[in-house]
Amino acid sequence: MRIQDLVKKELLPIKRPVHGGQGWRLSGVEDFSHNLNPYGPPVELPNLVAEAAAHLDHYPDDQSSEFREAVASRHGVSAxxxxxxxxxxxxxxxxxxxxxxxxxxxxxxRPTFSEYSHACRMQGANILDVPLCEVDGxxxxxxxxxxxxxLAKAMYICNPNNPTGTLExxxxxxxxxxECERADKLVxxxxxxxxxxxxxEGFSxxxxxxxxxxxxxISSLTKSFAIPGLRVGYGVGSEEIVEMMGRARLSWNLGVIEQYVGTRLIRDHLGHVRRAAEMMAKERGRIKETINGTRLFSPLSGQSFFFFTRINSPRLSAEDMVEYLLPKRVLVRDCSSFGRPFDKFVRFSIKTPEKNDLLIQAMEETAQEIRSTAFVTRMHV
Ligand SMILES: Cc1ncc(COP(=O)(O)O)c(C=O)c1O
Structure with missing residues (x-):
């Protein structure tokens, strides 16, 4: 018996998506490869988790009712x-x-978050790739x-887009x-x-x-509250769409801790998210200016809290850049998993001022190292 002959055909060419944010495995490294709130979770998080942990002796509410109410009132929609x-x-x-x-x-x-095409291909869908306009950021x-x-049934949009940071x-x-509604297509x-x-608010x-x-x-508490270890997200749509999706949803998909903590964070701690957004917007200009000064990458642009940029040297790949930066305690996202030409691109996020100082210093030192290696190479040919 060959398992390959028994498995669904759609699965055979599919590989698991690759993600950034692996810095927690390396000690002493600052992880700029993820897009989490740089302030970390609110200080109240351990207490909230402990309060919820007293209720693990029963199943969670299958409807996640309180959590959905909190999301609904946050966005001015109904549960x-x-x-x-x-x-x-x-x-x-x-x-x-x-x-x-x-x-x-x-x-x-293309490029965008890899989970969309992974999930669609699992259903046997054909992906109509539409390249993003590089000249237009x-x-x-x-x-x-x-x-x-x-030709299509649905269109995917990610705003701001991962990995490019483009804000539409x-x-x-x-x-x-x-346009999609006129053509009876889903978005x-x-x-x-x-x-x-x-x-x-001006973009949502x-x-x-x-x-x-x-x-x-869709949205999530993962990035806003820096809680990737808890799995809390949500979708918002017309009642008909949500009702259909509810029929297929996994039972008890949100645990007791996730529901309680998610509800409280949305109700009481949105200020934590706003403060991080304001701080990162202030830091953006300084990072752009100093890192552009190194000429390591094509000029940084965009209004998001992370940058996606092409490495200037034709000799260097994203993998090389990660290797230059790691000994300087900085991890950036090697974007080669998005396919060519993105093996020449890296993504890195904005963090707190002190951590951004480390990033800038690491980039400046790398630029010097690369220039001196290029000089030595020229001398020897
Ligand atoms: C654009 C985007 N959407 C969705 C997700 C999924 O996040 P989560 O499942 O933690 O909510 C991510 C995670 O990297 C992402 O970057």
Missing amino acids: SNVIAGAGSSEIIKLFPEVFISRKSRVIIP FSLDMNAMLEKLP PRRKVLELID FLDETLLELVEGY CMSEVRNRRNLFL
């Missing part, structure tokens, strides 16, 4: 517009399980997306949603990284689910 997930990752997986069948086509910009190519729309104006996203909009952007489309039947959004 029937909200589905809870064990991280937004669970909802990314659930959406194609409910809406995407074998041979359905989905529009996915890796923004969405509206014309190319709309051209493919008649609300007006442009709404235009795409409207999957990922706002997981948006809450840490200063001026979040959460409240739009009240008027748009084809829109489904």
Whole structure:
């Protein structure tokens, strides 16, 4: 018996997605490869977890009712517009399980968060890749997306986009949603990284689910509250979409701790997220200026709290750059998992001023090392 002959055919070419944020495995290293709130979780977190831990002797509420109420009042929608997930990752997986069948086509910009195409391919979908416009800061190519729309069942948008950090104006996203609605297509909009952007409210489309039947959004507490170890996320959509997804959802998908802590964080601790967003927006200019001065990368741009940039030297890959920076206690995201040409790109986030000093110093030292190696190489040829 060969397991390969028994497994679903869709699974055979599929590999597990690769993610950043592995710095916790290395001691003494500052991890700029993840996009978490640089202040860490609120100081009240251990108490909240302890309070919830007193209730582990029964199943969690299968409907995550209190948590969904908290999310709904935060976004000005009703609890029937909200589905809870064990991280937004669970909802990314659930959406194609409910809406995407074998041979359905989905529009996915490239590069973007790898879980979307992974989840769609698991359902046997065909991915219609639409490259982002590099000359335009890796923004969405509206014309190319709309051209493919008649072929597709759904369109994916990530705002700000992971890994590029590109922040799309609300007006442009709404235009795409409207075009999709006219053509009876679904929109999957990922706002997981948006809450840490200063001026979040001006970009978010959460409240739009009240008027748009084809829109489904996801978000998460992972990044905003720096709690990747707890799995708390959610989706917001029209009642019909949420009801359909609820039918397929895993029972008891959010644990007792996740529901309690998630509810309390949303109700009482959003100031913690806002303070981080403001601090990172202030730090952005300084990081851009100093790191651009090293000429290690193409000029840093964008309004997000992380940067995605091409390494200037034709001899160096992202892997090399990680190796230069690690002995200086700095870990950046090697973007080669997004495929070529992104093996020449790295992503790094903004942190607190002291940690950013470490990043800048590591980049400056690396630039000097690279220049002196290039000089020695020239002398010897
Ligand atoms: C854009 C984006 N969406 C969703 C996720 C999933 O996060 P979680 O499952 O922790 O909510 C991530 C994690 O890296 C992400 O970057």
